Amino acid sequence: MDFEPIAGTEELRKEFEDFFKEVMKDAPPGWENSPDDLATDEGWAFHRRVARELGKRGWLSLAWPKKYGGLGKSIFEQLTFNEVRAYYRAPGVDGFGMAMVAPTLLAMGTEEQREEFLPPIARGEVTWAQLWSEPEAGSDLANVQTMAVRDGDYYILNGQKVWTTGAHNADWAFAVVRTSKELTRSRGLSFLLFDLKSPGVEIRPLPTMSSHSRKVEAYFNEVFLDDVRVLVKNRVGEENQGWAITRATMNFERSGLAGLGGIRHSLDELIDFCKETRWRGKPLSEDPLIRYRLAEIAVGITAGQATARHVLWGQHRVEMGEAPAMEMVPRASSMKYYQTELDQRFVYLGCQIMGLYGQLKRESKWAPMAGKFERLYQSAPGPNIYAGSTEIQKNLVAWIGLGLPRT
Ligand SMILES: Cc1cc2nc3c(=O)[nH]c(=O)nc-3n(C[C@H](O)[C@H](O)[C@H](O)COP(=O)(O)OP(=O)(O)OC[C@H]3O[C@@H](n4cnc5c(N)ncnc54)[C@H](O)[C@@H]3O)c2cc1C
Incomplete structure (x- = not known):
């Protein structure tokens, strides 16, 4: 894969960053962009507002062909958007519409279906389930x-x-x-x-x-x-041939690009917490065990980001009809497994660093980081199950990726 064009997206990255920094000033308190944040009326209204703004800018459909409401940009510009949005944990993207329905229709839908369903997704007007x-x-x-x-x-x-x-x-x-x-x-x-x-x-x-x-x-x-x-x-x-479509859609879902940016942001916040918090007369950031474990997560994120680029590249080739959907299976499954496991390890680490205080909810004045890791801990098991559990992803990597017998 050629990483070179990413260098040319720095100006755009700055534009996305400026936008999301501004937008996130209006986020409801304690916002993590989790399903539970979206479950409140306030959270859902915030998501819808941001979706319409992104739609107006054409950022929900950056890499689509122009005739379906896209901007016709490169896959690298799309990747930059995904990374920046994930880092700021910003809402506004309907993952089902943008990451599953749209690539499926681009690759396998009829012309009539693309014309009917893609533009409303691009405008941020419609939500899919x-x-x-x-x-x-x-x-x-x-x-x-x-x-x-x-x-x-x-x-x-x-x-x-x-x-x-x-x-x-x-x-x-x-x-x-x-x-x-x-x-x-x-x-x-x-x-x-x-x-x-x-x-x-x-x-x-x-x-x-x-x-x-x-x-x-x-x-x-x-x-x-x-x-x-x-x-x-x-x-x-x-x-009666919907299984092939379902399999392809699954792999678009499992590309899991957004999650890593969110982990990076939370890691930065945890690092600040460790620098500012003293334990037995020394900042936590001087504790060798904590330093090693934070470093492990940082290495995990970097490795994941390289894999995510590889997956997105493969997805783009499938959408453009340049590669068979099957080629995506081991890559998407590896990414889904890797990212959700990394997220869970990170959240557990955050709770361990907080000690017993890490179990306090945000309502408690003693809750470190406003109870952030307690909240993340409660929702961390879900991602290892949805979109195919970790065991299922490993089975797919073993079968399709490694050529081992199907079980
Ligand atoms: C938070 C959340 C959100 C979800 N959102 C959606 C959604 O929007 N739309 C939707 O359609 N579905 C959704 N799901 C459903 C999700 O896709 C399923 O829960 C998932 O596929 C697992 O299926 P199951 O719950 O029936 O568990 P089971 O399939 O019964 O699995 C139970 C356990 O057995 C293991 N297991 C099963 N088969 C094998 C095997 N062959 N080899 C090894 N281990 C195996 C699994 O890994 C798991 O640990 C969501 C689930 C969750 C938790």
């Missing part, structure tokens, strides 16, 4: 049971989805459903797009331990589908 998991289909996603039965120009959907992030705030869904009872498992699935305000859609909140800890509304949901009518023209790919 991922309706894939079901009570009996998580890691084993090919076991999806939600049925879509053809009725003229429509499919009629019946079934239940679970763990749907942000469905209560979303406008549209991309779903994996069963379109054949005869074809088993992944052979009988299709990939559909539909309006979440359609009659027959019921969304119920699903609280998690982090939402309880912060007394916020749940950000995850169960979605029940009862005779929901979906236009056949909103199917991506052929009927």
Whole structure:
């Protein structure tokens, strides 16, 4: 991979930094850009405001072709945007729309679908939800049971989805459903797009331990589908061949570029805390064990950033039709596994450095760093599970990346 063009994006990086520094002055207190931050009315309104601003600037679609509302910039300019936004933990990007639906339609959608769905994503006007998991289909996603039965120009959907992030705030869904009872498992699935305000859609909140800890509304949901009518023209790919689309979309989701910037920002804050906080007469920053462990995280971030560039490069080649989607699998899985594990190690380290005080919530006047690491700790397990658990990513690297037998 050629890293050279990154040097030419410094001016743009400064523009992004100036924008996000200014925008984040209006962030609600304690903002981490986590699902629980977005679960509050104030947090959601902040996200929507930033989304519209980014849309006006064309920054949600930097590397897309101009005819779909993109700016036609390079993948390196897109990468710079992702890194800077992640560092400032800024909202405004609907990850499902921008990182999953858009690349999927660019690579595999019809011209009509691209023209209909891409411009609203670019303008920051629409929010998407991922309706894939079901009570009996998580890691084993090919076991999806939600049925879509053809009725003229429509499919009629019946079934239940679970763990749907942000469905209560979303406008549209991309779903994996069963379109054949005869074809088993992944052979009988299709990939559909539909309006979440359609009659027959019921969304119920699903609280998690982090939402309880912060007394916020749940950000995850169960979605029940009862005779929901979906236009056949909103199917991506052929009927019963939705698994190939799902696999490609998964890999766009697993590229995981945003997370590393957030870890970097929190690491900088933890370093400042260690410089300012004295323990047994000395700053924490002079403790050899703490220094080593902070250094380990910094090395981990640097290695991750290089891998993230490699993944983005691969993703761009798939979007442009220059590489098969399969090529992305081991790279995206490695990145997803690596970044979420690094994040979890970092959050545990933060809590350990704080000692027993690290368990105090932000309401306590004794909570170090305003209870930041307590909050991060509560939400850290989720990323190791969603978008395919760590075990599933390792299985994929072993099978597709290393050529070991499939299990
Ligand atoms: C916070 C959060 C947000 C989510 N958001 C969404 C969303 O927006 N949309 C959506 O569709 N889904 C979402 N999910 C669902 C997520 O994709 C599933 O939870 C995930 O795929 C795991 O499936 P499961 O929960 O059924 O667990 P299971 O598949 O039952 O897995 C249980 C355990 O067994 C392990 N395991 C399973 N199979 C294997 C295997 N073959 N080899 C080794 N180990 C294995 C897993 O690693 C895990 O540790 C979300 C989940 C969480 C936690």
